[in-house]
Amino acid sequence: QKEVEQDPGPLSVPEGAIVSLNCTYSNSAFQYFMWYRQYSRKGPELLMYTYSSGNKEDGRFTAQVDKSSKYISLFIRDSQPSDSATYLCAMSARRDDKIIFGKGTRLHILP
Amino acid sequence: DGGITQSPKYLFRKEGQNVTLSCEQNLNHDAMYWYRQDPGQGLRLIYYSQIVNDFQKGDIAEGYSVSREKKESFPLTVTSAQKNPTAFYLCASRWGSEKLFFGSGTQLSVL
Numbered sequence: 001q002k003e004v005e006q007d008p009g010p011l012s013v014p015e016g017a018i019v020s021l022n023c024t025y026s027n028s029a030f031q032y033f034m035w036y037r038q039y040s041r042k043g044p045e046l047l048m049y050t051y052s053s054g055n056k057e058d059g060r061f062t063a064q065v066d067k068s069s070k071y072i073s074l075f076i077r078d079s080q081p082s083d084s085a086t087y088l089c090a091m092s093a094r095r096d097d098k099i100i101f102g103k104g105t106r107l108h109i110l111p
Numbered sequence: 112d113g114g115i116t117q118s119p120k121y122l123f124r125k126e127g128q129n130v131t132l133s134c135e136q137n138l139n140h141d142a143m144y145w146y147r148q149d150p151g152q153g154l155r156l157i158y159y160s161q162i163v164n165d166f167q168k169g170d171i172a173e174g175y176s177v178s179r180e181k182k183e184s185f186p187l188t189v190t191s192a193q194k195n196p197t198a199f200y201l202c203a204s205r206w207g208s209e210k211l212f213f214g215s216g217t218q219l220s221v222l
Contacts, residue, residue: 008151032209043115043201043213044154088153092209096142096161098169099211103153 003027006089006102014110019076023089023102026070030091030100033065035074038086038104047087048074079109114138117202117214123222124189124196132187132217134202140212142205143185147171147198148216154201160185189219197221 006023013019021035031052036044048063050056050072056063062075072091076083089102115136124130136143145157156169160179174193179185189196197220203211 006153034209036213041199041216041218043117043203043215044211045213046210049210090211095209098156098159099209101154103151 003100004089004091004102007105008103010106010108012108012110013079015079015081017079017109019074019079019083019107019109021074021076021087021089021105021107023072023091024070025072025091025100027091027093027100028067028070029093032092032095033063033072034090034099035061035063036088036090036101038088040085044088081109081111083107084109115202115204115212115214117200117217119217120215122217122219124219125222127191129188129190130196130219132189132200132202132219134185134187134214135183136185136202136204136214137183138204138206138212139182140204140206141182143179144203144205144211145169145175145177145185145187146201146203148201149198157187157200 004025033050035048037047038044050063053065053067060077064073086104088104092099118133144159146154158177160166176188200217202214
């Protein structure tokens with residue numbers, strides 16, 4: 001089993017819909033969870049960061065962590081065509097530990 | 112304007128040639144990283160450096176070399192021993208936290 005599993009998509013949704021992106025993981029030591037957004041041929045940019053379990057909200061974005069299920073989610077409300085990108089989940093066990101990335105989910109928001 | 116600068120944006124390598132990818136940061140971050148990204152493969156760690164004059168191999172270091180003579184600079188050399196070098200290369204930095212900050216990437220192709 002891979003340490004981090006992420007459905008590659010592509011995921012196509014109409015503009016204005018709620019988008020749900022997910023990752024599962026196998027290492028129960030992971031405590032730090034991140035979501036990166038990457039536009040085509042650009043470097044990833046940090047979108048959301050969460051420590052341990054719980055929810056975090058930032059504008060239209062909400063990150064959720066369920067450590068008991070080893071499952072993390074990113075929700076995008078009122079999706080816009082500009083949200084079309086690849087979304088990478090990432091996680092690590094300690095602050096200075098190696099960060100493990102999912103393979104990324106390609107998201108298309110249809111106008 | 113703080114950030115990470117990668118150059119060149121596009122690079123072509125002839126067979127048997129070594130090429131060097133540049134990465135410079137003015138964020139005063141201690142740790143720097145090189146990742147390789149292939150379509151559908153996510154990010155794979157090549158080398159990382161936690162401090163000047165020290166670096167460690169990542170998951171796919173064979174055929175690559177690095178140096179860290181200055182805090183600001185972490186160049187990556189793709190040697191002729193790397194038989195499949197075509198990929199998108201990303202440099203990142205990190206300081207005292209879990210969060211990586213990425214450059215805009217270099218696309219390396221083989222002639």
